[in-house]
Amino acid sequence: MTDPLLSSYTGWPVIIGSGLAGLSVALHLKQPCVLLSPHPNGEGSSTQLAQGGMAAAIGPDDTPEDHARDTLRAGAGLCDEAVVRAITQAGPSAVETLLRWGVPLARDESGSLALHLEGAHSRPRVVYAGGDQSGAYIASSLREKVRATSRIHVLTGQSLEGLHHEDGLLRGVWVSGGFIPTQCCILATGSCGGLYRHTTIPLSNKGMGIAHAALAGARLGDMEFTQFHPTSLAAGPTQTRRPLISEAVRGAGGPLVLENGERFTEELAPRDVVSRAIAAQLKDGHQVYLDGRHFKDRPFSARFPAITKACHAAGLDPDTQRLPVKPAMHYHMGGIAVDHHGRSSLPGLWANGEVACTGLHGANRLASNSLLEALVCGKWIAEDIDAHSTPFIPLRAPTPRVPFLSPTWTLNDLMEEQAGILRHEDGLRALLEKALPLARHYGPALTASFIAWAALHRKESRGSHWREDAPTSRSPQRQSWTLVDLPSA
Numbered sequence: 492m493t494d495p496l497l498s499s500y501t502g503w504p505v506i507i508g509s510g511l512a513g514l515s516v517a518l519h520l521k522q523p524c525v526l527l528s529p530h531p532n533g534e535g536s537s538t539q540l541a542q543g544g545m546a547a548a549i550g551p552d553d554t555p556e557d558h559a560r561d562t563l564r565a566g567a568g569l570c571d572e573a574v575v576r577a578i579t580q581a582g583p584s585a586v587e588t589l590l591r592w593g594v595p596l597a598r599d600e601s602g603s604l605a606l607h608l609e610g611a612h613s614r615p616r617v618v619y620a621g622g623d624q625s626g627a628y629i630a631s632s633l634r635e636k637v638r639a640t641s642r643i644h645v646l647t648g649q650s651l652e653g654l655h656h657e658d659g660l661l662r663g664v665w666v667s668g669g670f671i672p673t674q675c676c677i678l679a680t681g682s683c684g685g686l687y688r689h690t691t692i693p694l695s696n697k698g699m700g701i702a703h704a705a706l707a708g709a710r711l712g713d714m715e716f717t718q719f720h721p722t723s724l725a726a727g728p729t730q731t732r733r734p735l736i737s738e739a740v741r742g743a744g745g746p747l748v749l750e751n752g753e754r755f756t757e758e759l760a761p762r763d764v765v766s767r768a769i770a771a772q773l774k775d776g777h778q779v780y781l782d783g784r785h786f787k788d789r790p791f792s793a794r795f796p797a798i799t800k801a802c803h804a805a806g807l808d809p810d811t812q813r814l815p816v817k818p819a820m821h822y823h824m825g826g827i828a829v830d831h832h833g834r835s836s837l838p839g840l841w842a843n844g845e846v847a848c849t850g851l852h853g854a855n856r857l858a859s860n861s862l863l864e865a866l867v868c869g870k871w872i873a874e875d876i877d878a879h880s881t882p883f884i885p886l887r888a889p890t891p892r893v894p895f896l897s898p899t900w901t902l903n904d905l906m907e908e909q910a911g912i913l914r915h916e917d918g919l920r921a922l923l924e925k926a927l928p929l930a931r932h933y934g935p936a937l938t939a940s941f942i943a944w945a946a947l948h949r950k951e952s953r954g955s956h957w958r959e960d961a962p963t964s965r966s967p968q969r970q971s972w973t974l975v976d977l978p979s980a
């Protein structure tokens with residue numbers, strides 16, 4: 492039975508997810524829309540947890556071209572150059588948008604916006620808020636603005652349960668409360684880090700958006716590229732979300748050291764390089780620490796209050812103790828393949844934010860480019876939808892929903908071991924053997940199968956995808972897949 496309220500939204504754009512990607516589309520649209528938010532205050536969203544901030548070329552000696560160059564270098568030959576140039580070009584105006592929407596970005600003594608330096612950026616370029624609480628500050632300002640915007644109807648406590656399509660067009664959305672007939676849906680469901688044992692993202696996020704889109708026939712791109720953040724806090728229970736120690740700590744001069752205090756890597760190299768360097772040390776039986784005890788002007792706790800809180804919760808004092816660290820799944824470069832307007836291959840379905848694959852990140856995301864992508868592409872999607880709205884054509888009959896089952900996800904160890912930092916054909920085949928039989932009826936298994944399948948077919952090492960059995964790079968080529976490409980279980 493469908494809640495009558497849902498039927499009253501017939502034909503409206505339906506945005507699934509209320510992280511920055513969903514909020515940006517909602518706020519940029521000019522027409523009424525529905526925003527689905529499973530949790531009322533941003534719980535379950537990576538946006539809420541973002542620490543470092545948003546990259547944009549606003550520094551006195553910076554240019555969008557330099558930002559593009561750094562992005563392309565990190566992406567290891569697989570970025571879509573036109574997308575990189577367009578998004579980095581839009582960076583400065585995205586910062587203005589945040590200020591206009593009331594985000595209290597940090598300023599230096601002269602009153603200019605303060606900028607962090609992060610890994611693989613050639614200069615300080617990251618605007619931030621609340622020290623290391625950029626995401627929470629951004630999300631809270633934007634949620635406030637959504638509350639004050641009467642054309643945005645927020646449905647809390649509702650999850651996506653299926654996409655309905657007829658004749659190759661999106662025609663409606665199944666949510667927990669029933670069916671919304673629409674020919675315009677924007678997926679903004681975030682990451683799939685919850686598939687792995689060690690992750691910095693909310694555990695509930697296991698790639699259901701990707702699975703629903705794939706089941707409806709949408710094309711997926713760059714699925715093999717999963718980024719491991721080098722420095723999650725390796726203390727406390729292993730099966731919970733791991734607190735992140737931002738790149739900004741290394742940017743501020745905190746070295747990575749072994750138990751004897753020896754440095755072993757270039758701290759601000761691209762994330763995949765640093766993650767592999769740490770993984771190699773851990774494999775050799777060493778402990779790896781991030782040392783934030785010796786910052787010149789302000790102590791760790793004053794610079795990074797939220798990280799300090801997480802350290803205290805794990806029984807560590809970052810002002811006086813070194814912090815044990817370990818890489819953890821942090822960001823998915825792949826996702827629903829979209830064009831420059833955020834359109835997927837299924838007409839009527841757009842995707843934004845981490846669930847989408849625009850081509851900005853290529854084989855490896857440059858730090859703090861994801862908030863920028865979600866904000867900028869959200870604007871472009873809204874403009875596209877407003878420019879092409881058509882009256883809703885009555886449905887033939889909505890097919891009954893066939894919901895995915897929701898058993899407990901038990902393959903997180905296998906994902907970590909076989910589709911983690913170091914991969915091998917044998918391990919990827921073993922993972923597929925377990926995941927594929929579950930994939931028809933279980934969304935996380937479908938997304939995991941696509942990651943394993945894409946990683947198996949990339950017989951080279953590039954960016955965040957490292958094959959121990961194929962350690963060199965071939966000529967750069969992007970991969971994309973649909974449901975029919977997967978072998979049936």
Ligand SMILES: Cc1cc2nc3c(=O)[nH]c(=O)nc-3n(C[C@H](O)[C@H](O)[C@H](O)COP(=O)(O)OP(=O)(O)OC[C@H]3O[C@@H](n4cnc5c(N)ncnc54)[C@H](O)[C@@H]3O)c2cc1C
Binds near residue numbers: 681
């Ligand atoms: C700890 C941490 C620190 C980070 N720091 C930075 C940083 O400093 N700078 C930067 O650029 N990036 C950073 N990132 C990455 C960045 O935060 C994310 O890529 C970005 O916020 C993703 O935004 P999003 O809106 O796409 O997804 P999210 O913010 O994750 O939002 C997804 C939304 O979809 C909802 N959802 C999920 N599944 C369903 C479903 N089935 N039905 C309905 N709703 C659903 C969720 O509840 C949530 O509301 C960080 C990530 C983490 C985890």
